[in-house]
Amino acid sequence: MSQDATRSLAKQLDARLAAPGAMDAARFEAFLEAQRRLGLVHGARPLCRHLRPYLIAEQDLAAIARAAEEIASALERVAQRAIRDDSLAEQVGLSADERALAAIRPGAGPFHTVGRLDMLVADGGFSFIEYNADSPAGITDQLLIEQTLMALPHLAPLRGGQGLRTPAPHRALLGALREGYAAWGGREARPTIAIVDWAAVDTSAELKVLADLFSAEGHRTWIVDPDELAYDGRRLSAGGERIDLVCRRVITQELVERRGLDHPLILAYRDRAAYVANSFQTKALNKKAAFAALSDPEFSGLFSPAQRAAIAEHVPWTRVVSAGRTAWRGREVDLVELLLREQERFVLKPNDDYGGKGVLLGWKTPPDVWREAVRCAADQRSIAQERSRSRTARLPTFRDGNVEEEEVYFDLCPFVFTRRVEASIDTFVPRMDGAMVRLSASEVSNVSAGGGVTGLVIVDGARAPRERARHV
Structure with a gap:
């Protein structure tokens, strides 16, 4: 800029x-x-x-x-x-x-x-x-x-x-x-x-x-x-x-x-x-979780070429936390294992709260607290978002x-x-x-x-x- x-x-x-x-x-x-x-x-x-x-x-x-x-x-x-x-x-x-x-x-x-x-x-x-x-x-x-x-x-x-x-x-x-x-x-x-x-x-x-x-x-x-x-x-x-x-x-x-x-x-x-x-x-x-729909290839057909280009450049990778596999950086990975292994790359957020409540920054969260948060995330409909520096x-x-x-x-x-x-x-x-x-x-x-x-x-x-x- x-x-x-x-x-x-x-x-x-x-x-x-x-x-x-x-x-x-x-x-x-x-x-x-x-x-x-x-x-x-x-x-x-x-x-x-x-x-x-x-x-x-x-x-x-x-x-x-x-x-x-x-x-x-x-x-x-x-x-x-x-x-x-x-x-x-x-x-x-x-x-x-x-x-x-x-x-x-x-x-x-x-x-x-x-x-x-x-x-x-x-x-x-x-x-x-x-x-x-x-x-x-x-x-x-x-x-x-x-x-x-x-x-x-x-x-x-x-x-x-x-x-x-x-x-x-x-x-x-x-x-x-x-x-x-x-x-x-x-x-x-x-x-x-x-x-x-x-x-x-x-x-x-x-x-x-x-x-x-x-x-x-x-x-x-x-x-x-x-x-x-x-x-x-x-x-x-x-x-x-x-x-x-x-x-x-x-x-x-x-x-x-x-x-x-x-x-x-x-x-x-x-x-x-x-x-x-x-x-x-x-x-x-x-x-x-709407941001998960933006960045998930499953929903790319919803968007115009200009929208897809803006999403690719300006929206960080986002997923609803759940058990199972997902696409990340060109490969299929287990989502929960990814969040545990790459803790410092991610943020966890509640899907429907405001005021910064419940947001956990992986790079600032103790590992035991992070593990428990990831474990509970699926039941709480939390969102995982890749870190934007x-x-x-x-x-x-x-x-x-x-x-x-x-x-x-x-x-x-x-x-x-x-x-x-x-x-x-x-x-x-x-x-x-x-x-x-x-x-x-x-x-x-x-x-x-x-x-x-x-x-x-x-x-x-x-x-x-x-x-x-x-x-x-």
């Missing part, structure tokens, strides 16, 4: 930060407090503690976008096939309730509206390792980082600088919701929107930001706990107010386990009384009264929105728009597991700022 322009700009920004008076304890605390006030938090914890955004060259982002869109399209094919193919549904790990939900046809419109790919950057390339299509978080991070981190004095060259731009995934989300609602048959020019999730979730601050953004664009919007929803057979409502469009953030598995299939949201979805995005058809997209980055932070460089692992997690090809026709395709940049001291870079975030700035190398570093 090309880095000359981004490295030059990063050096300039770090030199400005190192200048006398550029950062002190009071300014850093004000920076954290601004995050708390605006909602750039997980629970009560400010999410951005590093003092430079991630800089990426325009051409590198374009390469990522092309690959991300092909992989999202391929995963959608897996999910659509799993709805009508019991063997693939079993392979992916859909429960009976999830199959029943996925079989409901919610009407016209895109199959899914928004997803977030988790991507590792390595020297010379990148790999997609998971897809979050049930309740993808982080869409407002970029906006809030531009209001907090990017407002710091040492980052002045990034504000409106020639050859620089920042993405706006929150706007892409609203655009995708509007287009999907219209294609579904919605008639309201400004539909009412309910953002539905449990009241006590750690991402509630993000939901408030989204509600404010949607309201500012003319939509009556409010955040609704699933228990506040009512359905009378004609309309979905909360507190007596009709809901036209549901931006669903409640996780399918949690909703069904806690409230069952006769919940008002599910009944209104079944009867097409409200547009729900993402639909309940997308659950298979969110299963980590992620790059680290050195980013400045403020600690003990000083600016320090810290080496961190980072994920670049592209957001993919299903958008109309043309305004006049209801043909939808995945389009990448922005990304969540996660930072962590460990190789499991997850906000729920204590990680943080920073912003994304896209650099056109031919036009980027080249001024000398100056004192602030």
Whole structure:
């Protein structure tokens, strides 16, 4: 990946930060407090503690976008096939309730509206390792980082600088919701929107930001706990107010386990009384076993030549753990024996959890713990994925009264929105728009597991700022 322009700009920004008076304890605390006030938090914890955004060259982002869109399209094919193919549904790990939900046809419109790919950057390339299509978080991070981190004095060259731009995934989300609602048959020019999730979730601050953004664009919007929803057979409502469009953030598995299939949201979805995005058809997209379908030659006929090429280059070898033989590096091997013999090459993951819970890195796990995990993996429907060696980055932070460089692992997690090809026709395709940049001291870079975030700035190398570093 090309880095000359981004490295030059990063050096300039770090030199400005190192200048006398550029950062002190009071300014850093004000920076954290601004995050708390605006909602750039997980629970009560400010999410951005590093003092430079991630800089990426325009051409590198374009390469990522092309690959991300092909992989999202391929995963959608897996999910659509799993709805009508019991063997693939079993392979992916859909429960009976999830199959029943996925079989409901919610009407016209895109199959899914928004997803977030988790991507590792390595020297010379990148790999997609998971897809979050049930309740993808982080869409407002970029906006809030531009209001907090990017407002710091040492980052002045990034504000409106020639050859620089920042993405706006929150706007892409609203655009995708509007287009999907219209294609579904919605008639309201400004539909009412309910953002539905449990009241006590750690991402509630993000939901408030989204509600404010949607309201500012003319939509009556409010955040609704699933228990506040009512359905009378004609309309979905909360507190007596009709809901036209549901931006669903409640996780399918949690909703069904806690409230069952006769919940008002599910009944209104079944009867097409409200547009729900993402639909309940997308659950298979969110299963980590969908990546096993991508990389298993048995399913290659599902995909287009462009999708197969993207899979071959950017998806690590992945399998559902079970007794028996499988193809690995051009030969047939016993899967369990392979995982035990080549422990340091693999990651074990639960098929249907989130927040980094239950992930075991073979190269960091004691052998006895690994053996037991592999032994139990088949019963727990775990996924084995070949290791993708992620790059680290050195980013400045403020600690003990000083600016320090810290080496961190980072994920670049592209957001993919299903958008109309043309305004006049209801043909939808995945389009990448922005990304969540996660930072962590460990190789499991997850906000729920204590990680943080920073912003994304896209650099056109031919036009980027080249001024000398100056004192602030």
